[in-house]
Amino acid sequence: MTTMALTSEQVERVAKLARLSLSNDEIEGFRDQLSTIVDYIGKLQSLDVSGVEPTVHAVDVESTPLREDVVGESLTPGEALANAPAKAGTLFLVPRIIE
Structure with a gap:
């Protein structure tokens, strides 16, 4: 995979937005950091996720025990x-x- 190095002008454009x-x-520091992020996104895009079912939550909400929603004492304004x-x-x- 090739490295996507952002230019200083691209970083300046993002900063302006x-x-x-x-x-x-700061532009040079962010250029390096953003280039690393863009490279990582490229790695993620190359993954084959065709067999992975989409999820809304990281855990199974149906089987996660939740506490009862019970009214309790409130704080006084003070x-x-x-x-x-x-x-x-x-x-x-x-x-x-x-x-």
């Missing part, structure tokens, strides 16, 4: 907010992310 600003050193870095009354305060 992800809205990332990368230094030249208990729930005890470790909150910021609160207002019985609400969590979070940093604004949309201007």
